[in-house]
Amino acid sequence: MTESTIRIRLMQADDFDDVVRIDEKVLKVSRLEYYELKFERLFHSKEYLPTSLVAEEEDGTVVGFIMGELFMGEFGISQEGATLDTIGVDPFYQRKGVGETLINDFLDHLRELGVKKINTLVNSNDSKLMHFFSTNQFRRSTTVLIMERSL
Numbered sequence: 264m265t266e267s268t269i270r271i272r273l274m275q276a277d278d279f280d281d282v283v284r285i286d287e288k289v290l291k292v293s294r295l296e297y298y299e300l301k302f303e304r305l306f307h308s309k310e311y312l313p314t315s316l317v318a319e320e321e322d323g324t325v326v327g328f329i330m331g332e333l334f335m336g337e338f339g340i341s342q343e344g345a346t347l348d349t350i351g352v353d354p355f356y357q358r359k360g361v362g363e364t365l366i367n368d369f370l371d372h373l374r375e376l377g378v379k380k381i382n383t384l385v386n387s388n389d390s391k392l393m394h395f396f397s398t399n400q401f402r403r404s405t406t407v408l409i410m411e412r413s414l
């Protein structure tokens with residue numbers, strides 16, 4: 264594979280199996296139910312604009328994806344409310360720039376829709392993902408702080 268053979272396109276409902284497969288490969292745990300709910304919300308509700316993308320090889324093999332939510336309420340799009348929820352690149356295709364291409368195309372698309380800010384949650388112990396996001400110009404939020412309490 265070379266970077267130029269990878270094509271980025273909008274995610275469709277029938278990408279479900281590929282997204283679940285790549286996510287399970289990356290996380291080593293199945294999140295089938297999470298994706299069932301997420302696909303239901305994103306592809307069967309009119310309140311979310313399509314923003315999620317997949318990266319595919321020339322032969323159509325899906326090798327990575329990025330998912331986010333952009334809520335469209337009665338006052339239009341939420342300019343600060345766009346989220347990047349999940350990104351995953353098949354381990355065989357990692358470290359070749361696919362993740363960076365996915366992020367850049369995802370942000371370009373949101374910018375065109377008028378979004379000014381995006382946020383994502385990252386586990387601070389996940390040094391690989393923290394590094395990936397900071398390389399891609401994401402910074403620690405100065406406006407949002409997650410509060411937690413053990414039960």
Ligand SMILES: CC(C)(COP(=O)(O)OP(=O)(O)OC[C@H]1O[C@@H](n2cnc3c(N)ncnc32)[C@H](O)[C@@H]1OP(=O)(O)O)[C@@H](O)C(=O)NCCC(=O)NCCS
Nearest residue numbers: 289348349350351352356357358359360361362363395398
């Ligand atoms: C984080 C993740 C998306 C990165 O995807 P990726 O395609 O490997 O990303 P990139 O190739 O764009 O960049 C990763 C690294 O490869 C490097 N790289 C890019 N092209 C390269 C090349 N041709 N040769 C060598 N390295 C290269 C980048 O510089 C970057 O290095 P760095 O970490 O030192 O900055 C991927 O590792 C992944 O899916 N991780 C799991 C994510 C996860 O946990 N998701 C669930 C919760 S959100």
